[in-house]
Each structure stands twice: as structure tokens, then as C-alpha cells.
Amino acid sequence: QKEVEQNSGPLSVPEGAIASLNCTYSDRGSQSFFWYRQYSGKSPELIMSIYSNGDKEDGRFTAQLNKASQYVSLLIRDSQPSDSATYLCAVKGYSTLTFGKGTMLLVSP
Amino acid sequence: NAGVTQTPKFQVLKTGQSMTLQCAQDMNHNSMYWYRQDPGMGLRLIYYSASEGTTDKGEVPNGYNVSRLNKREFSLRLESAAPSQTSVYFCASSEASGRGRREYYNEQFFGPGTRLTVL
Numbered sequence: 001q002k003e004v005e006q007n008s009g010p011l012s013v014p015e016g017a018i019a020s021l022n023c024t025y026s027d028r029g030s031q032s033f034f035w036y037r038q039y040s041g042k043s044p045e046l047i048m049s050i051y052s053n054g055d056k057e058d059g060r061f062t063a064q065l066n067k068a069s070q071y072v073s074l075l076i077r078d079s080q081p082s083d084s085a086t087y088l089c090a091v092k093g094y095s096t097l098t099f100g101k102g103t104m105l106l107v108s109p
Numbered sequence: 110n111a112g113v114t115q116t117p118k119f120q121v122l123k124t125g126q127s128m129t130l131q132c133a134q135d136m137n138h139n140s141m142y143w144y145r146q147d148p149g150m151g152l153r154l155i156y157y158s159a160s161e162g163t164t165d166k167g168e169v170p171n172g173y174n175v176s177r178l179n180k181r182e183f184s185l186r187l188e189s190a191a192p193s194q195t196s197v198y199f200c201a202s203s204e205a206s207g208r209g210r211r212e213y214y215n216e217q218f219f220g221p222g223t224r225l226t227v228l
Contacts, residue, residue, distance in 0.1 A: 032215050043199055043219040044152070088152065092215050095159060095206040096142070096167065101151035 002027045004091050006100035014108055019076040021103050023089030026070070032092035033065055035074045038102065039085045048074060079107045110135050113220035115200050121226045122190045130185040130223050132200030140206040141183035142167075142217065143175060145196040152199070158183055159206040190227045198223045 003026040013019045021035075032051050036044035050056045050063040050072065062075040072091075076083055086102040113134045122128055134141065142157040144167075154167030158177040172194060174186045183202075187194055199222045205214040 034216065043222050046216055046218065049213065049216055090217075095165070096154055096157060097215075097217060099152040101149070 002030075002091070002093055002098045004089055004098050004100040006087075006089050006103045008101060009104040010106045011103055012106045012108065013079050015079060015081060017079050017107075019079045019083065019105055019107070021074040021076075021087050021089075021105065023072045023074075023091075023100055024070055025072070025089075025091045025098075027091065027093060027098075028067075028070060030067075030091045030093065033063070033072045034090040034092070034097065035061075035063060035072075036088040036090060036099075037085045038088060044088055076105075079105075081107050081109050083107050112136065113200055113202055113218055115198075115220040115223050117223060118221065119224050121228065122187075123228050124191060126190050127186065127188050128190065128225075129187075130198055130200075130225075131182070132184065132220060133182045134200075134202040134218075134220075135181065136202060136204075136218065137180070138202035138204050138218075139180070140203045141177065142201040142203075143173075143183070143185045144199045144201065145169065145194075146199060146222075147196050155185065155198075157206065190225075192227045194225065195227045196225060198225060 035048040038044045048063040060077045064073045088102045089100040090097040116131045143155040144152045156175040200220040201217040203217045
């Protein structure tokens with residue numbers, strides 16, 4: 001059974017701080033990794049994809065991948081109250097994605 | 110482009126009733142998926158269609174059937190609804206599902222969801 005683990009949170013950070021969200025996965029053969037943001041009552045929205053070891057930056061978001069440690073993280077710089085949401089980590093097997101249960105992020109003004 | 114659309118947005122059924130959830134995408138994607146999302150359980154894959162003409166079971170297929178009507182449309186049917194099927198259902202699509210030449214092939218994009226209550 002392929003597993004993707006995330007801390008359920010909530011992770012509370014003040015506005016302007018860096019939020020760090022973490023994810024570990026069990027399938028060592030996984031090749032593709034995704035972060036989704038889900039606002040309450042809405043559908044998941046893809047915000048980052050990462051495929052190679054190292055960092056990938058897109059605006060205020062940085063995804064980090066360490067395949068040896070089977071670890072993916074998402075950093076959100078200059079956090080805003082509008083970033084308050086649940087963040088889902090997803091890992092691709094051969095044909096499908098396995099999702100973690102998500103980490104709730106709360107950014108206080 | 111509308112992306113991925115789902116109908117209906119909300120539905121209330123009685124135990125034993127049947128219904129079909131509709132999903133369509135206009136991104137010319139090959140692969141489509143049905144998920145359910147329950148509190149504390151995360152997103153779980155029900156069925157998927159890697160390409161037109163094929164369907165495969167996911168993690169929780171019992172009580173459901175699917176039809177890939179054409180490249181654009183993928184429907185989910187509940188033949189005899191049960192209270193345990195109360196959930197939020199999401200449809201998603203991606204350019205491909207297997208290992209492709211380009212990694213973004215596997216990025217999945219979600220529809221707005223259907224909130225289903227079975228009494």
C-alpha cells in the first residue's frame with residue numbers, strides 16, 4: 001500500500017512569515033510530486049509540480065524534493081491570510097496519484 | 110476554456126436510489142479520474158480511465174460503475190445508493206496517466222465537485 005504522510009495541522013503562522021509544509025512517501029520508485037491547495041468547500045488546485053531532486057521556485061512558493069529521504073516540502077514565503085487553506089501532497093505511481101490527507105495552514109493578520 | 114465541469118453540484122438521494130454524476134473536460138486530455146473526499150480520509154480514487162475506451166478500478170470502487178463515453182466525458186454511476194456513499198465527489202483529468210516523455214503529462218486538474226448526501 002503506497003502511503004503519503006502529512007501532518008494534519010493546523011499550522012499557524014503570522015502574516016509575512018515563511019510557512020513550511022512537509023510530506024513523506026513510501027514508494028521509492030515515485031517520480032512525480034505535486035502540491036495542491038484546497039480552500040474550504042472548493043476543489044483542489046494545482047500549485048506546484050516537482051520531478052527532480054532539489055528546489056523549484058515559483059513566485060512565493062518553493063517546492064523541495066529529496067528522493068533519497070523520500071521527502072517533499074513546500075515553502076510559502078511572505079505568507080498572506082489568503083494562503084489559509086489545506087495543502088495536499090500528491091505522489092505519482094505508475095498510473096495514478098496517491099494523496100496525503102493534507103495540512104491545514106492558518107495565516108493570521 | 111471551462112476546464113473540467115461536473116453536474117450536478119448538489120444532490121440528495123434516498124437509500125437504494127440510483128444516479129449518475131457527469132464529468133466533461135475541454136482540455137483534450139486522455140486520462141480522467143473520479144475521486145471521493147471524506148473528512149479525515151483525504152482524496153481516494155474510485156475509478157480512472159487512462160484513455161478513451163479503457164477504465165480501471167482505483168482504491169474504493171465498490172458500489173460504483175463508470176463509463177468513458179468519449180474522450181471528453183467520464184460518468185460515475187451509483188446503482189443503489191447507500192449512506193456510506195455520502196461524500197464530495199471530484200472528477201479530474203490529465204494529459205496522460207502512464208510514464209510519458211514529458212512530466213507535466215501527469216498533472217491532474219479538478220472539477221468543482223458534487224456534494225452528495227444519501228439519506
